[in-house]
Amino acid sequence: MSAHPRTIVLIGATSGLGRQAARQLATDGYRLILVGRDPGRAKDLARELSRAHVIEADVATSDGIDALVGQVSEMIDRIDALINNAGVMRPTRAVTAEGFELNFAVHHLAPFSTTSRLLPLLRRGEGRVINVNSEGHRTPMRGGGLVVLDFDDLQSERGYDPFMVYSRTKLANLMFTYELHARFPELTVAALHPGFVRTRLGREFPTIQVGLVHAFALSSRRGAEPVVRLATGSVSAGRYYDRFTPVSSSPHSYDTAAGRRLWSITEDLRGPFAA
Template sequence: MLPDRQLSDEGVELNRAVHHLAPHRLTRELLPLLRRGDGRVVHVNSEGHRAALFGTAPVEIDFTDLNCERGYDPFLTYSRSKLANLLDSYEFQRRHPELTVVAVHPGMVRTDLGRHFPRIRVAAMHAISLSARKGAEPLVHLATAAGINGGAYYNRFSPVRSSDASYDTATAARLWRETERSAARL
């Protein structure tokens, strides 16, 4: 998460590159290995896909400004990248039903995600956050437990309904096409 808009070396807005395009590309590259066994993919997501921190409007994908060139709000940009990641998880499951693809919000975890923001704000968030070990527990569970249903979104260990926008199959298909074009540049 960055307070100011930054681009990757390939010219892609950095939140989008890290939180959406990189997981998509990695999952795509691992498909041959995943298909050999009981393939399972766990995408790390966030409840931020529903609404931006300090924002009230629902999050939607803005196809006219995927690279955030018309105004940059770090929290909205992060939320859009997480919605894109979630749409992509669902689309991966639809396109590859032989796999088990899930997305998980591990909880608010003490990481370096906010390292570029004012220390006081980060310290306040860290005070109520989970340790990295606790944050990893649902990921390990979803990656290894029996009976995990593909195409689900989990809030830690519990399957929950994600935002209405995350179930828009037309948006997911369009995003898939855009993502394939963008991920090829990474």
């Protein structure tokens, strides 16, 4: 590493593949800002990776992002790579303090708002944005069906299927990735599916359902490998990766009119991007 190592901000760093990615990046000598919602896990990570800065923040809300950005801005003057990795999956519908459906808030609003607020620091650094996505954007993990955005029900108020809602909000995240790349070509933006990974994401579902998925899943360590690679190695901007390989995402993810519409709606909800 050089005398001035690259600075990486990792959102969703305190468990699962995020924690494993943090460990790998720390071993490689990167300057790290690690963000997690759970206070206990954040403190434990800070003890484990003593040279990293660990921030406790809930990116599901505007207040949480404000707090995060304030602390990050006091610590560093540039960001070389921002990894948006926070994820959630709930068996029943839940809303944030702002009244947004939780999957939509964590998978779409959080990356949108966090990237927007940190854009000045990204521009001073290498300006890489990596959004951890999922092959679930194509089809739900259970039940099947076509995954498209329902612009009349982005908050899933008319019905809540946890697997379809997860897939739709991952599709929204991917459409944000492509629109961000189109609007800010000076950034290096990409999304990836890290593989089906054993994490705590489905911990609130029945044990038998989680167990069946975990029987065929990758370890968190292996899931973290492509995240680290895309954050630090060569990457094709504006692409979607299945682990280490750029592939075509679902046809609906390339709907540019829908992407622009989603961007406009999101600005109505959270304010102008990079304001």
